[in-house]
Amino acid sequence: MPTDLHRIRITFAKDGPLQYTSHLDLARMWERSLRRGGMGLAYSGGFNPHPRLQLAAALPLGHTGEAELLDVWLEQSIRTADFVRAVVPVLPKGLTMREVRQVELKGPALQTQIVSAEYLATVEWDESREQVEARVVRVLAAEELAHERRGRRYDLRPLIERLRLERAGAGKAVLAMQLAARAGATGRPEAVLEILGMGEAFAHYHRRRLVIGARSTMADLPES
Helix, strand or coil: CCCCCEEEEEEEEECHHHCCCCHHHHHHHHHHHHHHCCCCECECCCCCCCECEEECCCCCCCCEEEEEEEEEEECCCCCHHHHHHHHHHHCCCCEEEEEEEEECCCCCCHHHHEEEEEEEEEEECCCCHHHHHHHHHHHHHCCCCEEEECCEEEECHHHEEEEEEEEEECCEEEEEEEEEEECCEECCHHHHHHHCCCCCCCEEEEEEEEEECCCCCCCCCCCC
16 A cells, blocks of 8 residues: 555535435545546555545535535645646536645544534524524523434433524524534434424525534624
């Protein structure tokens, strides 16, 4: 196996026609695009070697994301500008590269570095701003929020790190939330809407950011 490996981290958006693409298919798309761009992908060892790619966190079907993360191992060094120039033209519609940078080769797996995720949930909802805010206040004031998923009961409250109403009116409510995204402790925006009593309404979920290493505050998030 090559010893002179390089690790590239790509920040990208996924939307449009790829909104309903599975996590596995997304990885395959990236592999094909990187090959078409002439990137020398590094491979794992063993009897069934595969390209060394790591997506940070699965994005559920139907969700969009604007700052998803992918780590790629290459056999040769390449300038980030050259990487972008080669790969961007071969990306499928719905994948947009936002940033490319080199990261520490022997750093921890990308999936283990994610601690939380920030979402926008846009819900078809006719209540006033005051009524929706009252729902948010009740949830944040609760000491425990019993919820069930696939037959398993758990407390949702510690998984909700931040929750606020950004706007309401004209038949829609837009909620911003920061949820835990650690192994064995992952909050789902759908569960938050259910606990708010809004789970039956049509909603679109958009992941704005994956948080690495430590909790962030939502004070500096842009208004939508």
